Amino acid sequence: MSDIHADGAVPGFGIDAIHAAARRLTGHVVRTPLLSSPMLDELVGARVLVKAECLQLTGSFKLRGALNALLTLDEDARRAGIVAYSAGNHGQGVAAAARLAGCPAVIVMPSTAPRIKVDNCRWWGAETVLYDPGTEDREEVARKILDARGMTLIPPFDDPRVMAGQGTVGLEIAEQARELGLTPDTVLVNCSGGGLAAGVITALDDAFPGLANHIVEPAGFDKMARSLATGRVCANPHPPDGLMDALSGPAAGARPLAVLRHHDVTGLTVTDQEVLAAMGTAHRLLKLVVEPGGAASLAALLSGKVDVRGKVVALVASGGNVDPAVYREALAD
Structure with missing residues (x-):
């Protein structure tokens, strides 16, 4: 895109824009909790911090x-x-x-x-x-x-104002982790167009330099991971037909891609079955209702897609708007 600088900087977006968005949103959005569970920690061998954006007004970070x-x-x-x-x-x-x-x-x-x-x-x-x-x-x-x-x-992700607003999730994670006396080593963020991932990773890298940054996408539809590998915007071959509709955008965002390329980001993928299992775990151990796309990062963690043993891991449960039939399936296992 013509407004993206040669060094990958996106005009109107950055840590200062995220802080400005936080001031603008004060009193309008919920400062969602950063949850943990000793049982979850034991299950994965790490200290896990779950940002419960499924409890945000409207049921997601959006x-x-x-x-x-x-x-x-x-x-x-x-x-x-x-x-x-x-x-x-x-x-x-x-x-x-x-x-x-x-x-x-x-x-x-x-x-x-x-x-x-x-x-x-x-x-x-x-x-x-x-x-x-x-x-x-x-x-x-x-x-x-x-x-x-x-x-x-108002675009869903490929807009610096939207990216900055989503980045306030990362600011809150940093503040809440510090209140707990913890320094995250690793962050996992669900990714479709990349607005949330770009915002959260920008905010957390500013707070905790050297983080291991991971994005999580549906298996077979990892358009952002392919975009990061090729340096150009990639699209899904066809609309995903699985459960993760929240991550089903047709193409990666050019501006989020430019931001994520300047961070050390690894792409992970999860299947519908892994996501259903994660939704059930979120219910049992965190008492959270999480939709399939919102549970992708937890699914990647639980299915061992990244080695986090002995680390402090932050992830975003990004949405909780799930159809009852799908949720029944998740709880049946």
């Missing part, structure tokens, strides 16, 4: 980036309203942000999105427009609405 972006708009843009395209959690974040700011919102969602996410967007007062992910492009659907109504797009 409110942070959406509201940060919205609060930077001028009054005319807010009055005209905002548009988002989303598999569900970003849409809910934008819908809630719009309601908090008193402006209209339209959410473009795949027809395959879990019903709970569609219903929640509508509850917050947003208009929902469904599209067929197999035959239609979500950006084109959103563009038609933008052109017709003069609204402003």
Whole structure:
């Protein structure tokens, strides 16, 4: 992208932008807990710190980036309203942000999105427009609405304001770890377009230089890992048909990619079965309801995808908006 500098710097994004976002969001978002369990620690042989963003307003971290972006708009843009395209959690974040700011919102969602996410967007007062992910492009659907109504797009991840808002998750992890007297050695972050990963890793690398940074994606759909390996934006070959809809964005974000390439990031992948097992473990040991995509990092940890023995590990349980049938399956094991 033309605004990305040759050294990979993204204008409008960085540790200062993350701190500014934290000030902007104060009083509007939940400072979610950083949870631990001695039983979980024993299970993996490490001290595990789980950032429970599934307890965030709207049930995921997405409110942070959406509201940060919205609060930077001028009054005319807010009055005209905002548009988002989303598999569900970003849409809910934008819908809630719009309601908090008193402006209209339209959410473009795949027809395959879990019903709970569609219903929640509508509850917050947003208009929902469904599209067929197999035959239609979500950006084109959103563009038609933008052109017709003069609204402003709030992208799900490839935007410095959104990335900075998501980075406040990392600031809170750093503050809470220090309150516990702990210094994380390793961080695992669920990754779709990369906005959360870029924000959290930027914040934590600033607080704890030398961290081992890992992103976690669905097996067979590791578009960000492939993007990091090739240095160019990669896309999934087709829409994922598994359980991790929260990580099903079609392509990696160019700006998050530029940020992550300047950190020592390793890509990990997990399967649906590993994620279901992690959801069950989160329920038993942490008393958390976590959706499949939100449990990917915990799944990578529990399935031994990275050696963390003797370390302090931070990870983000990024969302908890799960269909009841899927959750029953997770708890059945």
